[in-house]
Amino acid sequence: MDRRAGGGETIMATSEVVHAHAGPQGFIRKYIFSLDHKVIGIQYFFLALTAVWVGMFLSLLMRIHLIWPQVNLPIVGHIQPETYLSLLTMHGTIMVFFVLTTAPQGGFGNYFLPIQIGAPDMAFPVLNMLSFWTTFVAFVVMLAAFFVTGGAPLHGWTGYPPLSAVQSTGPGEGLGADLWITSIAIFCAASLMGALNFITTTLDLRAKGMTLMRMPLTVWSWFITAILGLLAFGVLLSAGILLLMDRNLGTSFFVPVIVVNGQLMGHKGGSPLLWQHLFWFFGHPEVYIAILPGMGVTSQILSTFARKPIFGYRAMVYAMLGIGFLGFMVWGHHMFMSGMSPYSAFAFSLLTMAIGVPSAIKTFNWLGTLYKGRIRFYTPMLFAVGFVSLFVSGGLSGPFLAQPTLDIPLHDTYFVVGHFHLIMGVAAIFGIFAATYYWFPKMFGRMMNEGLGKAHFWLTFIGTYAIFMPMHYLGMAGHPRRYSQLTEVAYLHNLIPLQTFMTYAAFITIGAQFIFVINLFWSMLKGPKAADNPWDATTVEWTTATPPPHDNFGGQTPVIHNGPYEYGVPGAARDFVMQTDPAVGAAH
């Protein structure tokens, strides 16, 4: 089923050659130091896949330690309370940076942004390659923290000083902490390169007819994410450098006079709150960096499989822009209990509530897209529907945490852990799964197995709810987060049965992920060959060969005539009109 026949007009329209780097020769140039955005996208994807297994394994150890603190595990041995905190720090950091920032943007964005706008590659292929390899180095440096004396740091993914700024505050706060900060600084540099590239590519390399308001919502989401990245990572990079200086050069940006274990430290005059402001100025936009591409891909998939135009395309674009813009003005909602001025809490909380509005618009519009559609339930669609469900569940705990009054009992409890896992962790992971099942045929030329895909979906969907929904109950009961043992504080004892339930749920959910990798690798080798447009979709990546040739369109440049989601057009020959087909208006 070669859908290119439908888009034949494309091929004749123009044969202008925009950009010509010759297809590379030799294994190293082709697969290792490749300049091809598609290869780089796949490299990012596999980096994130490795990272997610590491991160997941760490979470499993944490869950085991919480319930059976005395157990002696093969190889790992007996986990000490402080080791729990190292696992926690590395789990959070790896998941946020090397999975949620890497896979959706570096992976799928890299692969599909140029193709979806009809470009032959990214604007700066060398920068693109550098950005990947810099991220790779950052990952290696991060993992190295496990193997140095003292081990990985225990200061959490937020790295609040003075804990993170002074060696003697705990095991792991020596070389391990230096490696952790260095890794993040390298990661920031890589992300800045990536962000520049994405922005330039979107602005400059769109094919003829690809106006901004004809861009698929995925492209919008990668574009806005890149802008957020450009503004946010620079701040974290600077903060990281200051923290390294406090640790190693005796400066006092973040450390006032302190006494650790009876030892007077040589610092004075620094402000621990300064770090929190800088960190969350990055950190809040970061959660949107993680979730926006998931929103984009969910919109794309819902429309494709409901066979209906996306509901309120413009509203979706404005909502994403609104989220991106407001996202830089709400960082203080992480700091209501920090000792910052209680007056500023008013402003931060009002703006945070305001950001709920565009998020709600997105949810309504996804429902509106399904309404009166004709839904085909392939695996990508199941994960997209799952995304909406998780986004709602995770989103609705936001208005609790956004109110300083309610943050008094809830801040730094498991309520927060439940909130951010549902909305940032699991929803974003569902976006990544949806994208994988959806674009795998284009990337690897073969179909994934539907049966395994569905089994993976059901177990993961139910499993993640079973792990993370109970966290809200724990938090309401006052269970603080980042506790490595539940035995010391008496009121936590009643909560152990719930914690035990969550550990079993984690076993099942993590087990289900083997189905995914088996499906992935088996399908790469043995899956049935994919057609050029297996989902009857409309966007430009489905007009080209599967997998796409080195320059994406085989020497042609597509010309765009339609919006991205023309499904169910009355009077059209098929139930979808591709972006490169003759204009919808002209068809009837």
Added chain:
Amino acid sequence: MGLALLAVIWLITFVSTYFFIWHPWWLPAGVSASAAAIDHQFVTTYILMGIVFVLAQCSLGLFAWQYRDRGSSAPPVDYSHGNTTMEIVWTVLTGVLFVGLNLMGSKIWAAERFEPAQASAVPVEVTGMQFAWYFRYPGPDGKFGITNPKLMDPSAGSEAAIGLDTSDPAAKDDVVTGTMFLPVNRQVDFTLRAVDVIHSFFIPNMRFKQDAVPGLAIHMHVTPTQIGDYEIACAELCGLGHYKMHGMVKVVSQEDFDKWIAAREAEKQ
């Protein structure tokens, strides 16, 4: 498949909601003057968000089933790019809902944090360090003596741990303890400090939480309203012993409090 989605999404929704309504796990009993208002705001938010939760999840499940592809017999899809009126309606509705909730809650916050403690409040200084809380009462002179970082010796505990400078006359009658005693129904004026890293002073029953930050002395007030023993837990990651950095508040009658503090003073002589 649409039916399965409907079933599973509804099931997840109802099971979660069931536990939220039946609430075997809930906010601990509130024992401070502000607890009732905070809990009320919590329950209001809870009900409103609960309604949105159930409506959104149920329509998602319903649509997945109702608009599944029924093959050729199905009606054609609704070729529509959206509906501006509806967009405006739900934007305004959520805006009003969210901002309204926020404004309702802000009065409580203002009462908690904008007003200084009353003059009659009991002053207590709370000091967090890896991994213990110390509480200091100024004694009959009503003044806290000087503390000096150079004198801090955590291994010696209490006065030495917080570096109390005993050469200062105001320090002579200061009482430092590891368990906090408070008289019931009297406001407490806390001064929160930390000597090494950030800790967070969390008394779940009193709906009280505030970070203790090195370099800052943060003033907070709270009024305990019920006699009893309540746990303090540290709520900010402070190092390997974070999970065991807990303490006790004993709320007692004014008489018992006076007796207790007099006994501590006597011990010092």
